[in-house]
Amino acid sequence: MGKVILLCGKICSGKSYYSRKLRDELKAVIISPDEATYDLLNNEQGEFYDIFSKRLIKYLTKKVGEIAQAGANVVFERGLWSKTERQEVRDYYKKLGIYCEIHYVCVDDATWKLNISERNKRVQEGNGGSDFYLDEGLMGKLESLWEEPGEEEYDVLYKVDRN
Known part of the structure; x- marks a missing residue:
């Protein structure tokens, strides 16, 4: 059986990266809700963003479990923005007998703002891929x-440092 690495981060x-x-x-296989949203809808879900996002996350969570049960390691770029989400997904995979880890991708404010600025520039230039502009x-x-x-909520801390 494979394992699931859940990425948590803003x-x-x-x-x-x-x-x-x-x-x-x-x-490992990477499963990215952002990539799926772009490939399926070109980020044009509009007012249905929240509904679509919840359904997509539910579907991908299930598929990630199936991939791990089939023997492949999976990196799931889910974000896990809330404590409730982190606990629910950990419990879900535990119930299925799948080993999972939460890796917290931590970024300092200066680097985060630089990342946002660079992302917005790429989007404005038409090179943003699956990214959307953050106003x-x-x-x-x-x-x-x-x-x-x-x-207590994560297993691995990965600090982003661009210096």
Whole structure:
């Protein structure tokens, strides 16, 4: 049986970079809700974003479990923004007998703001891939949803340092 690595971190924290690193180290499959949303809807879900996102996460959570049960390691870029989400997903995989770890991708504020600025520039230039532009209003909404995990909530701390 494979294992599941769940990535926890704010938007633009470096989860995608870290997931590629883990993929190579663990010979794992990466499952990314952001990539799926882009490939399926080109980020054009509009007012149905919240509904679509919840359904997609539920579906991908199930599929990640099936992939691990089939023997492959999986890196799941889920974000896990709330304590409740972190506990529920850990309980879900435990119930299935699947080993999982939560890796917290932690970024300092200066690096985070630089990441956001670089992302927005790529999006404006048409090189954003699955990314979307993060304006002040959206950033305020996202920041209000983020719950910093306590040490007891993650297994591995990965600090992003661009210096």
